[in-house]
Amino acid sequence: MKRVLLYILPLLVIVTAGLTVLGVLQVRSVRERLMDDLARKARTVAESTAFAASDLMARGDSVAANRLVESFQRREQLQGCVLFDRQGRVFAITERVSAWGDKDKPYIRTALVTGVPRGGLERYGNLSLYSYVLPVESEDGAVVGAVEVVYDTAYLFDTLAVLWRRISIVLISLLSIIVIISIVVERQTYVLPLRRLTAWFGHFQRGELDRLTPFRARGELAKLVSEVEQIALSLRVARRAASSEAQERIRGEDRWTEAKLHDLVLARLGENALFVVSNREPYMHVVDEASGGVRCVRPASGVVTAIDPILRACGGMWIAHGGASADRKFVNSRSKLGVPPGDDRYILKRVWLTKEEEAGYYYGFSNEGLWPLCHVTHTRPVFRESDWRMYRRANEKFADAVVEELPARAPFVFIQDYHFTLLPRLIKERRPDATVALFWHIPWPNPEVFAICPYQHEILDGMLGCDLVGFHVQYHCNNFLDTANRLIECRVDAERFSVVQAQKETFVRAFPISVDADLLGAASPDVESEIERIRREFALEGKIVAVGVDRIDYTKGIKERFLAVDRFLEKNPEYRGRFVFVQIGAPSRTHIKSYHDLSAEIDELVQKINWKHSEDSWAPIIYQKRHFTPEEIRPYYGLADICVVSSLHDGMNLVAKEFVAAAGDRPAVLVLSRFTGAARELADAVLVNPYSIEEFAGAIRAAIEMPDGEKRKRLESMRAAVSDNNVYRWAANIVTELTALKKE
Numbered sequence: 044m045k046r047v048l049l050y051i052l053p054l055l056v057i058v059t060a061g062l063t064v065l066g067v068l069q070v071r072s073v074r075e076r077l078m079d080d081l082a083r084k085a086r087t088v089a090e091s092t093a094f095a096a097s098d099l100m101a102r103g104d105s106v107a108a109n110r111l112v113e114s115f116q117r118r119e120q121l122q123g124c125v126l127f128d129r130q131g132r133v134f135a136i137t138e139r140v141s142a143w144g145d146k147d148k149p150y151i152r153t154a155l156v157t158g159v160p161r162g163g164l165e166r167y168g169n170l171s172l173y174s175y176v177l178p179v180e181s182e183d184g185a186v187v188g189a190v191e192v193v194y195d196t197a198y199l200f201d202t203l204a205v206l207w208r209r210i211s212i213v214l215i216s217l218l219s220i221i222v223i224i225s226i227v228v229e230r231q232t233y234v235l236p237l238r239r240l241t242a243w244f245g246h247f248q249r250g251e252l253d254r255l256t257p258f259r260a261r262g263e264l265a266k267l268v269s270e271v272e273q274i275a276l277s278l279r280v281a282r283r284a285a286s287s288e289a290q291e292r293i294r295g296e297d298r299w300t301e302a303k304l305h306d307l308v309l310a311r312l313g314e315n316a317l318f319v320v321s322n323r324e325p326y327m328h329v330v331d332e333a334s335g336g337v338r339c340v341r342p343a344s345g346v347v348t349a350i351d352p353i354l355r356a357c358g359g360m361w362i363a364h365g366g367a368s369a370d371r372k373f374v375n376s377r378s379k380l381g382v383p384p385g386d387d388r389y390i391l392k393r394v395w396l397t398k399e400e401e402a403g404y405y406y407g408f409s410n411e412g413l414w415p416l417c418h419v420t421h422t423r424p425v426f427r428e429s430d431w432r433m434y435r436r437a438n439e440k441f442a443d444a445v446v447e448e449l450p451a452r453a454p455f456v457f458i459q460d461y462h463f464t465l466l467p468r469l470i471k472e473r474r475p476d477a478t479v480a481l482f483w484h485i486p487w488p489n490p491e492v493f494a495i496c497p498y499q500h501e502i503l504d505g506m507l508g509c510d511l512v513g514f515h516v517q518y519h520c521n522n523f524l525d526t527a528n529r530l531i532e533c534r535v536d537a538e539r540f541s542v543v544q545a546q547k548e549t550f551v552r553a554f555p556i557s558v559d560a561d562l563l564g565a566a567s568p569d570v571e572s573e574i575e576r577i578r579r580e581f582a583l584e585g586k587i588v589a590v591g592v593d594r595i596d597y598t599k600g601i602k603e604r605f606l607a608v609d610r611f612l613e614k615n616p617e618y619r620g621r622f623v624f625v626q627i628g629a630p631s632r633t634h635i636k637s638y639h640d641l642s643a644e645i646d647e648l649v650q651k652i653n654w655k656h657s658e659d660s661w662a663p664i665i666y667q668k669r670h671f672t673p674e675e676i677r678p679y680y681g682l683a684d685i686c687v688v689s690s691l692h693d694g695m696n697l698v699a700k701e702f703v704a705a706a707g708d709r710p711a712v713l714v715l716s717r718f719t720g721a722a723r724e725l726a727d728a729v730l731v732n733p734y735s736i737e738e739f740a741g742a743i744r745a746a747i748e749m750p751d752g753e754k755r756k757r758l759e760s761m762r763a764a765v766s767d768n769n770v771y772r773w774a775a776n777i778v779t780e781l782t783a784l785k786k787e
């Protein structure tokens with residue numbers, strides 16, 4: 044409508060102006076004609092009255108004169124008549140206008156002196172009158188008085204008003220006809236064809252090929268339609284060809300690489316793109332507080348580390364919470380953008396949550412409820428009804444955001460983590476044909492622990508909307524099956540490793556997540572020079588360097604790690620001045636009190652230990668508390684003699700795998716908590732119980748003093764494991780399992 048107005052507005056203005064000018068001209072000519080008529084009438088009446096009056100006035104017969112002027116009383120429009128004597132005094136006047144005689148009228152004196160008649164408009168009370176004055180002459184031609192006739196002009200203005208009303212009606216009708224015709228023409232020639240083109244393209248996008256009927260259009264639009272059809276056709280042909288070539292290539296390769304995963308996804312999912320859902324987005328646009336500019340940041344997140352390479356390889360869409368300060372500035376009208384920025388390998392769709400929703404769903408239920416519930420770290424979970432309400436609402440919002448993107452046939456939706464336990468069921472209810480998998484990136488507790496959650500049934504029911512639920516390790520799969528078996532009505536099939544509830548079967552499998560080992564292992568001059576810079580900046584030359592990289596989270600065992608460093612230096616003072624621990628700590632979930640308090644406790648502990656052991660310019664702990672990009676972290680892996688991962692409980696822990704992949708061919712050691720999923724695969728690490736500070740301190744010493752040959756051998760064997768079981772294999776296993784389920 045706005046667009047129609049835009050181009051018809053000038054037309055409306057021109058028509059209005061034209062008709063107004065014509066109207067003014069016509070009204071003026073009618074007015075002149077009516078005034079002429081009136082003047083003529085007035086003159087005739089005045090002349091006949093003057094003729095009769097001249098004799099009466101000469102005789103001074105006021106009785107006959109009054110009879111004469113009263114005879115006008117009965118005439119329409121003619122208000123009255125006044126006779127003036129030679130001095131301009133009223134000689135006789137029609138009673139109806141008797142007050143008119145008192146009015147001071149200089150034009151009467153002028154007419155008596157000059158003997159010239161005069162006509163003009165005058166006001167009388169509320170009336171508008173036409174007055175015509177004619178001098179009365181005696182037989183010898185001398186002026187003996189004057190006669191004035193006055194007419195009511197109301198009928199004249201009424202006639203003009205009627206005329207204006209007619210002109211306005213014509214104008215409004217004309218404008219309405221123009222607007223209606225424009226809207227109809229615009230709809231027929233522009234809106235409807237575009238709407239059909241949009242629907243046509245929507246069917247193409249969603250793979251509804253049977254609904255792609257040929258599109259008929261004319262003129263310029265036909266050219267656009269033809270171009271769109273050509274692009275769509277080429278895309279379909281290209282996708283099909285790529286899919287069959289991909290089948291061939293997969294057969295010829297052993298190791299899982301980005302290219303091989305790409306081929307697998309093409310071959311198995313074909314034209315159906317992959318849809319990933321997570322809370323944390325892979326690219327965040329944040330306002331830099333120092334400069335006021337905007338930075339694109341990759342968050343410290345296991346999910347991002349694992350899933351980003353997969354979507355880079357396969358394309359598809361990642362749907363996540365747009366929670367960063369400048370996120371809204373970088374999306375299109377459908378809240379989407381191509382990422383990585385400038386490379387556009389896949390689509391990121393941002394879902395917007397209100398502050399209230401974010402507080403309840405993310406900080407509250409997900410991270411003060413489910414997170415401590417699933418990690419055995421003796422932090423009490425908090426369950427609030429208001430948080431649960433927001434959690435449900437956020438899951439519903441994500442369901443809407445996902446469903447509106449899904450293609451027509453058999454889409455694949457891959458959901459990440461504990462933020463979305465209700466989402467699988469919500470999607471399945473609306474799209475039963477979708478294959479839905481959820482990967483749980485944290486541990487799953489035993490049934491006794493899980494049973495304290497007040498919303499246990501809703502959560503399990505939501506998750507069992509999945510076709511596949513994945514965990515890092517078999518132990519968590521077993522816990523999940525036990526939990527379902529004990530807490531809800533269902534049948535657990537121990538043979539098929541699945542849960543069956545109301546005819547619906549959900550398979551449960553272990554898929555140990557990993558990293559892109561090739562990418563991390565690739566040497567580069569940039570990394571080498573960065574390592575040198577860091578060594579100089581922190582005076583690390585000649586020192587034994589241990590490194591820790593974590594989000595500041597109570598599950599990561601950061602305090603225990605520093606206590607172990609403290610104990611190690613107490614027991615082994617010969618390492619004072621020779622050993623440095625560099626800790627990178629990314630602030631995380633800082634609105635939650637336990638995280639806030641933990642951060643302050645770590646600060647205090649670092650100060651205390653550094654004060655206790657420091658000598659000259661040396662202090663044992665270098666603590667860098669800020670967000671580091673993956674590129675900034677990479678050199679720390681390259682310079683570390685030891686990497687310490689001391690989680691009190693962890694689903695997998697990708698820092699351990701990143702270090703193994705990035706450490707290179709050096710004598711370096713991984714000290715790894717037994718309570719991480721990674722400890723099951725990285726058995727050549729020095730395994731520790733982080734709760735035992737004595738054992739931990741001993742492990743640090745063992746790591747330092749291990750012979751270089753053994754360090755290399757262990758690292759090499761772990762590198763081979765990570766490189767073989769890389770993130771592409773992880774994703775390939777999930778895609779293979781999903782497509783196999785689909786066939787079943």
Ligand code: F6P
Nearest residue numbers: 323343344345346347460484631
């Ligand atoms: O590893 C568990 C996990 O929740 C991941 O899913 C997530 O990427 C990471 O922790 C970081 O957490 P957050 O997104 O809350 O900062």
